[in-house]
Amino acid sequence: MMGKVLVTGAGGFIGSHLVEELVRQDEDVRAFVRYNSRDERGLLEDLPKEIQNQIEVVPGDLKDPDGVKKAIKGCTKIFHLGAVIAIPYSYVHPFDFIQTNVVGTAHLLNACLENGDVEKIIHTSTSEVYGTAQYIPIDEKHPLQAQSPYAASKIAADKLAESYHLSFGLPIVTVRPFNTFGPRQSLRAIIPTIVSQALEDRKIRLGNTQPRRDFLFVKDTVRGFIQAGECEGAVGKAVNIGTGTDISIEELVKKTLGLMGKEREVEVEDQRIRPEKSEVMQLLSDTRLAQKLFKWSPRYSLEDGLRDTIEWYEKHLSRFKVGSYPL
Numbered sequence: 001m002m003g004k005v006l007v008t009g010a011g012g013f014i015g016s017h018l019v020e021e022l023v024r025q026d027e028d029v030r031a032f033v034r035y036n037s038r039d040e041r042g043l044l045e046d047l048p049k050e051i052q053n054q055i056e057v058v059p060g061d062l063k064d065p066d067g068v069k070k071a072i073k074g075c076t077k078i079f080h081l082g083a084v085i086a087i088p089y090s091y092v093h094p095f096d097f098i099q100t101n102v103v104g105t106a107h108l109l110n111a112c113l114e115n116g117d118v119e120k121i122i123h124t125s126t127s128e129v130y131g132t133a134q135y136i137p138i139d140e141k142h143p144l145q146a147q148s149p150y151a152a153s154k155i156a157a158d159k160l161a162e163s164y165h166l167s168f169g170l171p172i173v174t175v176r177p178f179n180t181f182g183p184r185q186s187l188r189a190i191i192p193t194i195v196s197q198a199l200e201d202r203k204i205r206l207g208n209t210q211p212r213r214d215f216l217f218v219k220d221t222v223r224g225f226i227q228a229g230e231c232e233g234a235v236g237k238a239v240n241i242g243t244g245t246d247i248s249i250e251e252l253v254k255k256t257l258g259l260m261g262k263e264r265e266v267e268v269e270d271q272r273i274r275p276e277k278s279e280v281m282q283l284l285s286d287t288r289l290a291q292k293l294f295k296w297s298p299r300y301s302l303e304d305g306l307r308d309t310i311e312w313y314e315k316h317l318s319r320f321k322v323g324s325y326p327l
């Protein structure tokens with residue numbers, strides 16, 4: 001075990017899974033979660049008590065540079081997952097995305113510059129920065145297209161990370177996961193939306209069912225982050241992690257319902273449809289660089305990941321407002 005590891009966005013979907021796995025690997029983990037007066041720690045509260053008891057939780061906000069500096073103090077490795085991520089919400093409050101995703105990332109990078117202990121920063125990107133595929137599979141040289149304010153904020157954050165590596169020598173690797181899914185994900189994401197409505201209702205209400213996505217199970221995503229963080233050859237690079245296969249939302253519904261043994265009518269709701277020029281029609285990853293640099297490839301099939309996800313929502317559905325459309 002080396003020095004302390006900081007995870008920003010630790011209370012989120014991927015962050016909570018990453019924290020759990022790091023603790024299981026005997027890492028000394030500090031979890032940076034967004035402050036609230038109720039002492040709620042997000043999805044970290046879902047972790048087994050023996051895991052929770054080994055986590056140092058630090059509340060704060062990426063928009064506060066002093067809070068970020070305090071969180072980083074004494075840490076040698078930083079997994080930066082903290083971000084505002086809901087694309088529909090970015091149409092309504094784009095400035096929040098700029099403040100958190102762009103300015104917040106700048107605060108983190110500046111704090112790392114001032115902290116001589118930091119040996120590696122793993123920055124989180126997203127496949128949304130590519131926009132609709134201009135060619136497939138999408139490799140890391142694909143043009144970046146900001147088809148939503150969320151995507152624009154993540155492109156800006158990625159470029160900040162790149163610039164701090166080139167300008168100041170910060171040891172940064174950017175991990176670019178495609179569409180991660182799994183237990184604990186909010187109902188704003190497509191797979192929890194399908195599963196929860198199939199369990200609770202006779203209809204499944206969705207937006208556009210034609211886009212194609214490359215769905216990656218969260219345990220594979222987490223393993224990609226950890227392996228990237230251990231790879232010196234990945235420093236200064238953006239690296240895709242995905243499955244290299246895609247499926248339309250329409251096909252995904254059929255596959256999910258088949259695994260659940262259910263038949264449901266699908267209804268398209270206008271409020272769930274992105275603005276026409278903002279819709280990303282296809283994301284399909286080229287992951288050869290991850291395979292080359294740190295021998296990463298997915299271990300979970302879509303079907304296996306869906307089975308684990310369905311089982312989790314069957315047990316925890318009561319905590320969600322099924323059928324509502326969270327931004």
